[in-house]
Amino acid sequence: MPELPEVETICQALKPLLEGQSFLKIQANRPDLRYPLPVNMETVLSHKLISLISRRAKYLLLDFSHGLTLIWHLGMSGRVIIENLNALSLNSGPHDHVVFITSNNYKITFRDPRRFGFLLLYPTNQLKSLHPFKTLGPEPLGDIPLGVSVLHAALKRRTISIKNALLDQRIIAGLGNIYASEALWQARLSPRRGANTLRLKETKILLIEIQNVLRRAISAGGSTLRDYAQPNGDTGYFQYSFNVYKREHLLCNHCHFTPITRIVQSGRATYYCDKCQQ
CATH class of the missing domain: 1.10.8.50 (Helicase, Ruva Protein; domain 3)
Structure with a gap:
């Protein structure tokens, strides 16, 4: 399972790419992973400004300007693949379950062979009251690290x-x-x-x-x-x-x-x- 350094590495790659941009298209190739994918995810998130990319524990958090956050967990075998749409050849595979097309011409793929990962959508102002966020301890790194x-x-x-x-x-x-x-x-x-x-x-x-x-x-x-x-x-x-x-x-x-x-x-x-x- 990807741990904090792996998730942070992905966060650092996505942050300059996505903040201030939006998704033009979200293609879900199956209805569920560990949990059902968010209902009408493409309709709800497409063309909405992405205001912040962050990490909490082993979770990626994508905050949108209209007050929703996409919670992204990689599970046991999940990968995030970033490709420029202008590349001569694009990577694709049978376990590419969700594909995001961005406003700055990138393709971001969530590949998860074992399907233990998940995507959930919640109001940003409710995250701290959700399980497991409400029980998470301090971060070992960051602006206010564990003392x-x-x-x-x-x-x-x-x-x-x-x-x-x-x-x-x-x-x-x-x-x-x-x-x-x-x-x-x-x-x-x-x-x-x-x-x-x-x-x-x-x-x-x-x-x-x-x-x-x-x-x-x-x-x-x-x-x-x-x-x-x-x-x-x-x-x-x-x-x-x-x-x-x-x-x-x-x-x-x-x-x-x-x-x-x-x-x-x-x-x-x-x-x-x-x-x-x-």
């Missing part, structure tokens, strides 16, 4: 493992499995540790490493493990910088002699060094 004291207080209330706590979107919005594992390795904290056992100093180090890992991943265009690609078709590159994720049995890059261990926590793979991470 150490807020994170430490949230962790102190949880008796689950620190790895599982980091995946709780009520604590940190947008952080996923890959980057939680990487940040814990950077902070030298065991994913098995109880969340409520971290000292304030350890929480501070962990938050710094979460932010560092996410910023580096965004700069690399995210991570491509299976389906994800950047809107221009390029793969992400951060997978080449993994220190623990998918590195089972390889030597730890901290101590250089302990093999990376893989365990399963709440159904998700966790990778760590049981020597360096305490």
